[in-house]
Amino acid sequence: MLFLKATPAQEPLPAELQERIVALLPLRDLKALCAHPRMIPTLRVHLKQRVIETLDSFRLKGQETLDMMSASRTVLSGSAALEIVSPGSCEPNNLNFYCPVGSAHHALSAILATKGFVETPMSLKTLMSERSPFNKFEVNNGVKRLYRLVHLPTKKTIILAESISASPLAPILFFHSTLMMNYVTGTTAISLYPDLTYERKGFLNYAVNFAKIHRPDVLDRWTGVGMSIWSDCHDLHDGHPSMSPTARKGMCQWAYRQINDDWADRMAFQRSPRLQLGPVLAWRLGHRYRTKKDVMHHKTSVHLVHEEWFKLCMYKKAVEWVRYYVPLVKETGLIDQALWKRSFPN
Template sequence: MDAFTANTALWLAHFSPEVVEQIVEWLPVWVLKILTHSPTYASMARRVLNNRVVGFLQLWGLHPDETLTLMRRHHAILSGQAALTTVEPAPWFPDDLDFYCPITTCDEVVDWFVCHGYVVEDDRAPVIDLEFGNGIARADLESPDEMTALAFDFPIVRTGISKGICRSVSLRQPASGKHIRVNESYSDNAAVPVCFFPSTLDMNFITGNGVVSLYPQLTSKRRGLLNMQLNPPLFPVERETIASLTKYQERGYSFFHGKEMLPGAVETNSALDELVVRTWDDNLAVQMDFDHRHPATLLPALHWSLAKRDYDDTGFTDFLPFVFVSNELRSIMYEDGNRFYQSIRMAPEAL
């Protein structure tokens, strides 16, 4: 690490340029980020990262420069398996490409893919129990977190099982059979649905200017913190979610849930304080740009909290994930569920 920050990547200097190129191609994004401190390897690191994204887009028959321009113009991001294998190269390929866009640009993004040879197979809004509330209501919690008991009025959007997505469009290229999904966020921030993903392994995304990994320390250990309720049949887990987690486990990833905290998180006695709460600028995420002249992302300010379960003498309380988006015009909280938390009281013999 010291060698990189001193702009002398000493261990790479022992290899020929050809070998160095092959090594760098398989480095995860957090190591590539370190290489950008070296004048010798900075351009190579950025080129390798860009080539990973270009490779996926070309496999789906998309022109890389035009697609990245589309993403910049409409503030869209590419997430899911493609983003994970960009962040940490793996010997497997994603099944499809999952694009996410703000609530105002979905039609333009879908039309662009149609103009480039894709056909709409399905266009639907998730089945949800959409509900709007008043932000002051969050202050009724016994130990309110600073992000959920703000001193001013703000709307709350409870998005049910939609995971922050208000519309999902499936497209397929007839010749190759390649599949793309364009998901419309409830917010003007395309990354809101990412914070509702079932595990932190998927909380990576690609922008028109670079790559972001929200939980690089966990991902580097091939571990994912689950972001969901785990109490079927009271809270059924979707089959698609179980299939996704199973696929990751078959590829060598593991998951955990409960009181175990993320590296760097502060653990206290308060149930709400123990929530895994993150902010866009807490320096725990890794952002790496394709070009040092342009930041990886210019998305609006984002705060989020993952799901967590807290046990006591009589049962447990599930705290549902939420995302808080704030900009100059408004502040909105997005919740995954009809209540911010749900308590389950159990018989003594069950504890």
């Protein structure tokens, strides 16, 4: 990888030093370097190694885990994905995987087949909730069930979240801030808000009952390491996509986004057709809208990108019931009322 010049004589830096420099580069810079075609193979190898080292550090078998992720459409997200797309951001406490509804057995079997891993039993209760196209995926913040696995020799923890959607990405769109909206498939690393993440900034995914939905002090971890989380995108820009044709959708809480839009950064680390992660989802972050007299609250919106969705909304059809599982308090046998304990890894 001869792209860094050390002397006027155009001698390249030693390979080891180049590797150390590349290891510090965020996803956006790796993508920029891919503008030089001869560098693409080397950069792909580096990014793949970055992912595999993350998996290995939690005692998983790197390539076998990537194969499982591709086969079951499972993705890696949370702090581990943030560290992959933005090295030096954090030290992951655990690994958080997300799989489509009905695919948990495949992912669980692969992890439990790795020596040392066991599933931590949890007392659960089944709940049912009515949903319509208006609240398609907001039930339990997009999570059907959480599974917790522990590597006994090291106490390393893995959390598998089964989505209520055929897309594993629904729960990710309910995360507390855009800083965490990154994920890794079996072939590709993706950052949904790359401009902000590159600048170590994030927008709050606002909710009226934020303290109930998310773990206490969840934002302190990130502000404590020098990251900024903005509660209102108006503090960063004046125009919104619905009000200004020049506003950047990727930098706005008000914008409706799609998983496959061009505002995300994507970089494949191995050659293969783009992995289809189920139906395409659209979302808009939760935010506040200030009028002259009042403040309106808009909750997070996640739904399918499909022409039939608008017809269903218009006629209010396709109401259905969804099953999900919640943990019980061990001492009382009652449902744990802390929503974050059942819909986000802890």
